[in-house]
Amino acid sequence: xxxxxxxxxxxxxxxxxxxxxxxxxxxxxxxxxxxxxxxxxxxxxxxxxxxxxxxxxxxxxxxxxxxxxxxxxxxxxxxxxxxxxxxxxxxxxxxxxxxxxxxxxxxxxxxxxxxxxxxxxxxxxxxxxxxxxxxxxxxxxxxxxxxxxxxxxxxxxxxxxxxxxxxxxxxxxxxxxxxxxxxxxxxxxxxxxxxxxxxxxxxxxxxxxxxxxxxxxxxxxxxxxxxxxxxxxxxxxxxxxxxxxxxxxxxxxxxxxxxxxxxxxxxxxxxxxxxxxxxxxxxxxxxxxxxxxxxxxxxxxxxxxxxxxxxxxxxxxxxxxxxxxxxxxxxxxxxxxxxxxxxxxxxxxxxxxxxxxxxxxxxxxxxxxxxxxxxxxxxxxxxxxxxxxxxxxxxxxxxxxxxxxxxxxxxxxxxxxxxxxxxxxxxxxxxxxxxxxxxxxxxxxxxxxxxxxxxxxxxxxxxxxxxxxxxxxxxxxxxxxxxxxxxxxxxxxxxxxxxxxxxxxxxxxxxxxxxxxxxxxxxxxxxxxxxxxxxxxxxxxxxxxxxxxxxxxxxxxxxxxxxxxxxxx
Ligand code: AMP
Numbered sequence: 001x002x003x004x005x006x007x008x009x010x011x012x013x014x015x016x017x018x019x020x021x022x023x024x025x026x027x028x029x030x031x032x033x034x035x036x037x038x039x040x041x042x043x044x045x046x047x048x049x050x051x052x053x054x055x056x057x058x059x060x061x062x063x064x065x066x067x068x069x070x071x072x073x074x075x076x077x078x079x080x081x082x083x084x085x086x087x088x089x090x091x092x093x094x095x096x097x098x099x100x101x102x103x104x105x106x107x108x109x110x111x112x113x114x115x116x117x118x119x120x121x122x123x124x125x126x127x128x129x130x131x132x133x134x135x136x137x138x139x140x141x142x143x144x145x146x147x148x149x150x151x152x153x154x155x156x157x158x159x160x161x162x163x164x165x166x167x168x169x170x171x172x173x174x175x176x177x178x179x180x181x182x183x184x185x186x187x188x189x190x191x192x193x194x195x196x197x198x199x200x201x202x203x204x205x206x207x208x209x210x211x212x213x214x215x216x217x218x219x220x221x222x223x224x225x226x227x228x229x230x231x232x233x234x235x236x237x238x239x240x241x242x243x244x245x246x247x248x249x250x251x252x253x254x255x256x257x258x259x260x261x262x263x264x265x266x267x268x269x270x271x272x273x274x275x276x277x278x279x280x281x282x283x284x285x286x287x288x289x290x291x292x293x294x295x296x297x298x299x300x301x302x303x304x305x306x307x308x309x310x311x312x313x314x315x316x317x318x319x320x321x322x323x324x325x326x327x328x329x330x331x332x333x334x335x336x337x338x339x340x341x342x343x344x345x346x347x348x349x350x351x352x353x354x355x356x357x358x359x360x361x362x363x364x365x366x367x368x369x370x371x372x373x374x375x376x377x378x379x380x381x382x383x384x385x386x387x388x389x390x391x392x393x394x395x396x397x398x399x400x401x402x403x404x405x406x407x408x409x410x411x412x413x414x415x416x417x418x419x420x421x422x423x424x425x426x427x428x429x430x431x432x433x434x435x436x437x438x439x440x441x442x443x444x445x446x447x448x449x450x451x452x453x454x455x456x457x458x459x460x461x462x463x464x465x466x467x468x469x470x471x472x473x474x475x476x477x478x479x480x481x482x483x484x485x486x487x488x489x490x491x492x493x494x495x496x497x498x499x500x501x502x503x504x505x506x507x508x509x510x511x512x513x514x515x516x517x518x519x520x521x522x523x524x525x526x527x528x529x530x531x532x533x534x535x536x537x538x539x540x541x542x543x544x545x546x547x548x549x550x551x552x553x554x555x556x557x558x559x560x561x562x563x564x565x566x567x568x569x
Contacts, residue, residue: 001037003110007148009044014163022164026173035209038202040112044170046161048119050200052226054277055123059134059157060495064089067135068154071142072096087499089158093142094151108144115141119156160508166464168192170201174208183213190216196228196419197221199276221354221418223265223298226272228419230302230346231548232408232427238392241409241426247387249409250364251395254427255343255381256318256405257306258325258543262290262342265298273325275545282324285335286342289378295370302346302416306404307338308376315403318539326542344371345381345408348416356416360424361385363416385412396428405429433558434516435532435550436541438509439493440466445486448478452486453493453505458515458535460528462552466509467528469555475515475537484540492540512549514539520559530555 012025026044033040042048049055068089069076074096082092118137125133141153155161175188190213194204197219207215221227235241242249259274260283269287271280280287286305294301307321308314321338347367348356355363364383373379384395396407406429414424437458445454455473459466477483489511496508515535523531 001034001040001112003112003115003149004146006040006043006112007146007152010152010161010163011148013165014161017164019169022169023173023176026165026169027176030173030177030205033205035206037112038205039116041170041201041205043112043115043156044165045167045201046156046159046165048116048156050202051167052199052276055120057119057122057157057159059122059138059159061089061158063131063134064138064154064157066131067138067142067157068093068096070135071139071150072100088155088162090151090155090162093154094147097142097145097150098147110141110144110146110149115153115156167195167201171195174205178208178211179213187213187216193219193418199226199228219354219356219418221300221349221356223263223300223349224268224270226261226263226276226278227300227348228276229259229261229274230417230419230425231421232425233421233423235409235426235428238389238396238428241428242387242389242392244426245409245411245424248385249387249411250360250383250385251392252345252381252383252408252410253343253399253402253404254406254408254429255304255306256315256403257304257321257340257343258318260286260303260305260342262286262301262303262344263299264290264294264296267291273543275543277325279325282327282331283335283340284331286340286378289342289374293372293374293378295372297351298349299347299351299370300349301344301367302348303342303344304381305340305342307340310336310339313376317403322540322542339376341376342378343381344378345383346416356418359413359415360410361412364410400430433518434514434538435460435469435555436512436544436548437469437515438466438546438549439507439511439513440468440509441504441506442493443471443505444503449486451490453490454486456489456513456537457507458513458532459509460550460552460555461546462528467552468526469528469530470523470526470532470535472515472532472535472537474535484537489540509546512541512544512546513537514541520555520562522559528552528555530559 009025009029013022016022048057065076065079068079079092083089086092118141121137122134138157142150145153152161171191172188174191175184179187191204191208194207194216198204235244261272263270269280269290270278271283271286273279307316309316321340324334324338327334344367347363350366368380371378371380386392399407406427409426409428411424437460439456440459441457442453443455445452455471457468458470458472459468476489477485479485480488492511493507496510498506498508516538517532517535519533521531521533522529525531
């Protein structure tokens with residue numbers, strides 16, 4: 001397919017802020033889209049891989065600048081100047097391309113296949129001369145692009161199309177394209193289920209195109225392809241939890257680690273986080289535990305991996321093992337220093353059969369049959385099945401004493417719903433004052449901290465917007481050995497700096513942190529209308545997606561409940 005046609009859609013969709021108009025443009029396009037062009041759906045979302053695929057194009061602004069410079073024969077400095085005035089490197093490329101096009105006659109027709117092919121080569125390149133090779137692949141595209149095509153190629157490279165298409169926009173557009181009003185609502189719900197289980201928008205398109213509601217209902221999960229995990233809701237008390245999930249129910253420890261989805265097929269084990277990242281290489285010991293202590297030819301297990309102290313055997317809080325998720329080198333060493341125990345709590349697939357539609361009690365029972373428990377390696381989650389509140393209370397206290405976060409209540413009859421926050425799995429944990437927020441700005445430090453970003457603007461989410469709730473420097477350390485350091489955080493944030501003004505920088509919302517605080521106050525200073533008193537960063541949360549950070553509504557709720565507590569004294 002000609003890239004020009006996709007660019008036309010980008011332009012049209014980007015020119016309106018109205019969601020329904022976007023959907024109408026997209027659904028007309030999707031109606032006509034041939035199945036062989038299904039990968040164009042990735043391009044609509046500003047990517048070139050399915051969502052389950054963790055590879056990213058991953059080009060820095062610097063490399064984009066170098067490529068633009070080479071393609072259009074303009075000095076890098078000049079490009080940076082233009083970037084400052086236009087604010088977007090895609091716009092810079094468009095501008096330069098239109099000037100160049102007046103003097104040169106091009107061009108080959110640029111196809112979506114060629115774009116995808118070249119962009120997919122980028123993360124594969126390694127070793128000597130990588131940068132030059134990358135630049136070559138980008139320049140090749142830019143050279144045969146029209147000005148508008150050049151704009152969107154650069155935006156694709158940087159992972160941000162800036163036209164306001166989200167997965168949910170595509171979902172609804174598919175609903176409008178292939179279903180009439182009578183069945184659309186139901187279809188859209190099913191399309192969401194498909195998205196959550198397949199994590200591949202092109203594959204979802206194939207199914208939806210059949211216009212067969214029955215086919216849509218067959219949520220298939222496949223070993224080796226990550227599934228979005230089922231999420232829990234929160235309640236305050238054990239009594240409330242019983243009211244929601246019914247009696248009797250299963251109660252399990254809520255382990256304070258990170259979610260790990262374990263897939264096995266034959267001898268092949270893959271491990272995924274809740275963000276669908278493949279972390280198999282980071283946890284070689286877990287691969288061994290799975291092979292040695294779990295029976296079965298093929299399965300998908302949902303679990304929580306928890307860190308523990310090698311000497312004292314005490315469980316450690318999440319932040320201490322979080323580095324194991326990201327670290328790609330020195331793995332053998334890290335494995336010794338920060339061992340994890342896998343606590344398995346659900347079974348989604350077993351020996352060729354999907355179990356997600358089976359009741360939880362059956363899945364949990366089979367899970368306990370196939371694991372040969374090995375303390376500090378791999379065990380089923382501690383579980384009781386009860387109707388008794390006092391027994392539940394005792395179990396909850398025991399979990400806290402063992403340094404876990406609290407307990408999970410689970411309805412015995414419930415199915416597994418990938419990607420949903422469900423009312424049949426509930427967490428109960430002590431009231432803690434802790435938010436997960438994203439860093440959207442910072443300030444360079446002075447004195448000892450010069451060269452580092454040292455004060456960070458924290459934001460919560462309000463639908464599509466990020467609103468700030470305060471600034472924080474506390475909790476971040478001068479020295480690496482003491483925890484999250486300024487240096488580490490600065491390195492993490494640097495690639496996402498959007499603009500600099502004096503000492504202040506604006507940062508693309510990417511890096512998520514857990515923040516404790518003492519109190520929420522109303523504040524005219526911050527765009528959320530609230531400020532956190534005494535905030536302190538306690539952990540980096542590479543495991544959390546942006547969609548799961550604290551929302552403005554949650555902050556409002558906390559603020560209200562804090563007021564009530566004050567009134568009660
Ligand atoms: P939260 O992150 O506070 O929303 O709590 C839900 C998370 O608790 C899940 O995503 C899991 O990572 C974790 N978890 C720990 N133990 C369990 C368990 N026994 N069952 C389900 N989830 C658990």
